[in-house]
Amino acid sequence: MDCTFITPEGKFNLRVGAVITDGARVLVGKESRADFYTVIGGRVKFGETAEAAVLREIREELGVSAEIDRLYSINEKFFTLDGIRYHELEFLFLIKPFDISRIDYSAISCDGTDIRLVWLDASRKPDMPVFPENLFEAVLNPSPEIKFTVEDDQAPAR
Numbered sequence: 001m002d003c004t005f006i007t008p009e010g011k012f013n014l015r016v017g018a019v020i021t022d023g024a025r026v027l028v029g030k031e032s033r034a035d036f037y038t039v040i041g042g043r044v045k046f047g048e049t050a051e052a053a054v055l056r057e058i059r060e061e062l063g064v065s066a067e068i069d070r071l072y073s074i075n076e077k078f079f080t081l082d083g084i085r086y087h088e089l090e091f092l093f094l095i096k097p098f099d100i101s102r103i104d105y106s107a108i109s110c111d112g113t114d115i116r117l118v119w120l121d122a123s124r125k126p127d128m129p130v131f132p133e134n135l136f137e138a139v140l141n142p143s144p145e146i147k148f149t150v151e152d153d154q155a156p157a158r
Helices: 050-062 107-111 135-140
Strands: 004-007 010-019 025-031 037-043 068-081 084-095 115-121 147-152
Touching: 010 050, 010 135, 025 135, 037 050, 037 115, 050 068, 050 084, 050 107, 084 135, 107 115
Parallel strands: 010 084, 068 147
Antiparallel strands: 004 010, 010 037, 025 037, 025 115, 068 084
């Protein structure tokens, strides 16, 4: 069972994400109905460690085994999607380089047939938002320290 629950105020998710890069590009997912990209990953299952969850999600969504380099950040996110208010806690992991030619681009369909994998150039501004917001930083200039970030779509602009 996924670590998610619904309250009268909205929905909480415990999530993991994987920074998969070839050095210049980063791999993300894109749902046809969404106007944003998301990092490869998903919800943690009850009793599963975050590390085990991210490796499971990579196997499920890409059809490959991978190794974790290290935890990059913990992102606390507040957003509204399809009229539901979300509070999400995401552990973002840097993944050790692997042979990207082994990726099964059809495996992502485990999450629905309307999802596709996209390689984004990390040095260029994408054509739509990318979540988590610190994804490109993790590729181009990763901090040696574990970062904690908060993303809130209702917070005043800074």
